[in-house]
Amino acid sequence: MTRVAFVTGGTRGIGKAISARLKADGMKVAAGYSGNDAAADAAAKELGIMVVKGNVGNFDDCVKAAKAVEEQLGPIDVLVNNAGITRDGFFHKMSHEQWSEVIRVNMDSCFNMTRQVIEGMRTRGWGRIINISSINGQKGQAGQVNYSAAKAGMIGFTKALAQEGASKGITVNCVCPGYIDTDMVAAVPEDVLKKIIATIPVGRLGKAEEIASTVSFLASDGSGFMTGSTLTMNGAQYIT
Numbered sequence: 001m002t003r004v005a006f007v008t009g010g011t012r013g014i015g016k017a018i019s020a021r022l023k024a025d026g027m028k029v030a031a032g033y034s035g036n037d038a039a040a041d042a043a044a045k046e047l048g049i050m051v052v053k054g055n056v057g058n059f060d061d062c063v064k065a066a067k068a069v070e071e072q073l074g075p076i077d078v079l080v081n082n083a084g085i086t087r088d089g090f091f092h093k094m095s096h097e098q099w100s101e102v103i104r105v106n107m108d109s110c111f112n113m114t115r116q117v118i119e120g121m122r123t124r125g126w127g128r129i130i131n132i133s134s135i136n137g138q139k140g141q142a143g144q145v146n147y148s149a150a151k152a153g154m155i156g157f158t159k160a161l162a163q164e165g166a167s168k169g170i171t172v173n174c175v176c177p178g179y180i181d182t183d184m185v186a187a188v189p190e191d192v193l194k195k196i197i198a199t200i201p202v203g204r205l206g207k208a209e210e211i212a213s214t215v216s217f218l219a220s221d222g223s224g225f226m227t228g229s230t231l232t233m234n235g236a237q238y239i240t
Helices: 013-024 037-047 059-072 096-124 135-139 145-168 190-198 208-218
Strands: 004-007 028-033 050-053 078-081 127-132 170-177 230-233
Touching (some): 013 028, 013 037, 013 078, 013 208, 037 050, 135 170, 135 230, 145 170, 170 208, 208 230
Parallel strands (some): 004 078, 078 127
16 A cells, blocks of 8 residues: 655755655655745656645644645655744844744644644554654754744654554654754854864764655654654764
8 A cells, every 4th residue: 555645844955855755665745835836846846746835834724735635645644744944043032923933833833734634544543643853952052942942842742642642553753853964054154064063973964865764764664663752863963
């Protein structure tokens, strides 16, 4: 049976690498995106995947996205909650909108999308939910109180939902990438980037494909005994 996977934020960066890998694994893949139509169109053509536009921070958009995927590809078996944004700033200067926008997109989205698929997974007796958190959700980061809080929340979400889904054949796991060689990291000034790499014992940035390989395992039948786990992938920059 061919599985159906939906990857939020799945047309660029880590999300695109995940979409590509799950497609290569033989799954039917849909990738969600919020605004960059050009990147989405390019990903759809390059990877041969379905793309769905919407804001994962909006519940109604998630209802529509899940319905569109199910109508075109079938019920969603694998959900990768990958979409995320940053609105950085020191907390004493942070606006309510900087806080709430990051919480909506990075944390509320886990509820918004997972709620669309969880009942079907329970009925079918199989499901894979994979949440992409961050090293900064584990250790915190100055200037990212909002982002760190949201990403830490994803870890708690993972642990609790894993216990609810375990008897129904549903696994829920979390991946916490460190600094990965994506467009977002490439935008960091070169002198700052050198300082970051200096704190990573393996001496380099991670690759999006490395995160995708881990997601591939978590999405497979062979990962059925792993649930409620948080996988740290940061080149030993932060060890839990």
